[in-house]
Amino acid sequence: MESTVDLQGDFHVYDTTLRDGAQQEGLTLSVADKLTIARHLDGLGVGYIEGGWPGANPKDTEFFRRAVHELDLRHARLAAFGATRRPGVRAADDPLVGALRDSGAGVVTLVAKSHDRHVELALRTTLEENLAMVRDTVSHLRAEGQEVFLDAEHFFDGYRDNRDYALEVLRTAYEAGASVAALCDTNGGMLPGWVADVVHDVVETTGVRVGIHCHNDTGCAVANTLAAVDAGATHVQGTINGYGERTGNADLVSVVANLELKLDRQVLPQGLLREATRTAHAVAEVTNVPPAGRQPYVGTSAFAHKAGLHASAIKVDPNLYQHLDPVGVGNDMRLLVSDMAGRASIELKGRELGFDLSGDKELLTRITDRVKELESRGHTFEAADASFELLLLEEVEGGRPAYFEVESWRVITETRPGDEAISEATVKLRSEGVRYVVTGEGNGPVNALDQALREAIGQAYPEVAKFELIDYKVRILDQGHGTDAITRVLIETSDGESTWVTVGVGHNVIEASWGALVDGVTFGLRRQHVT
């Protein structure tokens, strides 16, 4: 699939999930999380990925250090976010500016105050010095060979209070070499008509290249972004799943889908918008924020229809009852009663894993039915490729590899005052004809079970010694239903070279974890034995 659009050209799709999205209440991303999300964003084909603020905190510094070496971006350029120099120092001498310069990012997005009252009350400096801060910092970074975008903070409020000054900030940045001035509705209070008027005026008056950065405080972030584009903005900022502070940022997928599918403006590489649903859900698994079923375009309910009344008319012409074909965003039409994925997506997924299912309609139907049934009980195969591959194996080859057969397990966790808790697990299983009863200890019940399981299997399969549980995520489904809730566990296992993710489900978190552990070890063993 080749890019037919220049992602760093006439129109920019600029993602700030890793920086502004991470401001969302309750959302915390590790460096590894950020690297994973960056890969998903690149797979969607965005033009820019804002990775964070190097120098402002050790995590973001570390992210850029690793990103430069570890990310092999096909589509996107990496942008570092940071502020203009502090008042009264040279840009070259400001250590925070230095961190941006040395981040390894080809683009720096500089946030600058454009609202006069913020300059005075928050920065506590003069309007003139603020302009100098913009000018010096942009010039310095340009001279060091970086592309510079300006984020004009509180621009719309500033424009209302002091239009001349707000415009002067943009002009100053532009003349110093910034290539885009993104107008930020930082407090999120704008409506589409107002955004259109301001953007129009900025484009007409200053001639700068305008970008737009919206928040959803009026419920209009997507519409405000589109209004800005209609008025001349050629750079849109947003986040996956609309993550962000307060009510969130503009949902980048909705913005892009509206541009491509409604307004016939191609802004991602040809065909990549079809990755939108997969990307949105995969990112949600990393952030551990439950995806919103009602989310436009990518929500599980977005193309769901209560069958009853409409069913026959839907069969005649589904487009009578949907605003567009969900295939365009990688989603599926669903008639409620059934659940989730269609056969087409299972076939695609199978192909991705090396199974050609296209020739056997019956097999495909059987797998699809089983996936639907399991997902209705809380499984998710979107983020758990390894469990899905084991399921395919069961159906295609008539069973999963039988490296071991579990008889029972038990795990005890206890504590005494002043001591850390300790967990002890006993696993009974048969492997290669021998029965093992093994007890393992660990920092937690899952760790103890993992130790015992791998020690028991390790007699026959010593290679499991190098398997390591490197991530563990728990989500309660059916929130609000207390003790009847279903627990879903995702476990990531590593063999030192690659990693894989498995899923387990159950009323009991330990049982769900056990299911994911067993899948994880089975998958790892199969990989060793097949390749």
Next chain:
Amino acid sequence: MESTVDLQGDFHVYDTTLRDGAQQEGLTLSVADKLTIARHLDGLGVGYIEGGWPGANPKDTEFFRRAVHELDLRHARLAAFGATRRPGVRAADDPLVGALRDSGAGVVTLVAKSHDRHVELALRTTLEENLAMVRDTVSHLRAEGQEVFLDAEHFFDGYRDNRDYALEVLRTAYEAGASVAALCDTNGGMLPGWVADVVHDVVETTGVRVGIHCHNDTGCAVANTLAAVDAGATHVQGTINGYGERTGNADLVSVVANLELKLDRQVLPQGLLREATRTAHAVAEVTNVPPAGRQPYVGTSAFAHKAGLHASAIKVDPNLYQHLDPVGVGNDMRLLVSDMAGRASIELKGRELGFDLSGDKELLTRITDRVKELESRGHTFEAADASFELLLLEEVEGGRPAYFEVESWRVITETRPGDEAISEATVKLRSEGVRYVVTGEGNGPVNALDQALREAIGQAYPEVAKFELIDYKVRILDQGHGTDAITRVLIETSDGESTWVTVGVGHNVIEASWGALVDGVTFGLRRQHVT
């Protein structure tokens, strides 16, 4: 509080939570639920409450039977929803029309096809007969003394395919006596500019009074509704919390808040918009759909700020950092305590919780240092207000309330082939001078510990019986470090009236959960005992 606006006059706020909102996937309302929600809607001051489709199902018929007697509406009028007569019968003879006529509702909202292809493919009748169905049904109900609104289904798609026919449907209804023609974007695919153009044309061409009914499939339901009002619509339909099929309907609270607070157009009785947050949350309690924290205006995060950088400026002028005063919608500004927090934000947060820390610089420094230290070890107070309040108590009052003292605990989880796993916890503690040893069972280890803990404390504090663990989140920090990883658990507890969130941290997930459980029960008891 007196209405200063005529809610059934020049502008209508029309709520369809009980009908179109109830189409949402997974949302089921009993008759009692619907009556409760109707009271909340009336308390918010909407002009019309669409209660359902009497005659189409027994529940809705029953709702109208009871609503007429039991609801004592101060502001709203009750509307019954239903379809035009079937093809080829007299309106007076159609039992479904009869059910509308006999519903006791003063208003009937008649849904009619306005898209020619739907008339042919879904209704399977002629375009002429469809017009007759509209004309006859409206005339009949008007003659029986009811006010009639028209819901022109699929209007925008119909307008695009056959403008003349779509307009003819509206004219026909209007001439037969309908007082509003609501244009429905039934498939939800419109963008604001398109809506504005169509509404403008309809108003100019037909002279009918136009209403607007939007869905959120492009993420623009609120903006589309506002665009329609700007183009001349004087009747807005929507639902509380944006409930509805697929991506939902226009969020009525966002629409109204934007009209009143942004566009200076008063559409609810004076002062009642301040009930918006309370209403949205109360309705969510009835529907049992967890409220979205990021929901504009009424979400718990809608006016939440990560303090750090901004805190000192927020103290100077909070309006620098919020698009309007949250009091207007009955919401509150919240400061999130995070590891970026400085003393200024801790001081503000303390004030929010009723602690004046401004006078004691040393105390403030001690608390700030402790928050930073705990957060560096994996705690997060941003999402766990209750744990933060307990920490404040320890520092301000020299300790937390000592309702009980834990000696030790142990939890066992085990399984056998074919059986679901079972967990059993034993807790030993002293409370009010008595030692308790209690064993609890549960679906999982945390559930079992919670049972045992509350049973033990319940001897001295029977009020803990009504505490319920309603959400549980687990996060592994330091991903990649395997068994050294830190586990963070967030637990949300409810006492049936309010909820609070506590945090626990440890190498062992069960130990972390225990910490959060103990905090949750302690906080709940303190709240009972202090207030």
